[in-house]
Amino acid sequence: MRDSTPWLLSVVGVLLVLISGTIATGGLLLAFPVVFGYGLERDAVILFAVSAGLLILAAIFITAAKRLERRQGTHLQ
Numbered sequence: 001m002r003d004s005t006p007w008l009l010s011v012v013g014v015l016l017v018l019i020s021g022t023i024a025t026g027g028l029l030l031a032f033p034v035v036f037g038y039g040l041e042r043d044a045v046i047l048f049a050v051s052a053g054l055l056i057l058a059a060i061f062i063t064a065a066k067r068l069e070r071r072q073g074t075h076l077q
Contacts, residue, residue, distance in 0.1 A: 003072060009065035016058035024051040 027047030030040045 006065040006069040006072070009061050009068065013058045013061035013065065016054050016061065020051045020054035020058065023047050023054065027051060 024047070027044045030047060031044035033040055
């Protein structure tokens, strides 16, 4: 039986990318009223920072999956 760890790491990485995109969209929606002077820029910056952190985590998970599959001699499909 094959080790499913690389597959799971890749799935977690992709989910983190999707969640990050959703949070970044929320940040954009909060940043848009700033143009009109509603003062939500701090919240938008926090959402963008969280989104960036999740993207970094996703990159770590996906890189770990690729390294692990290379070490095992398997390839993700």
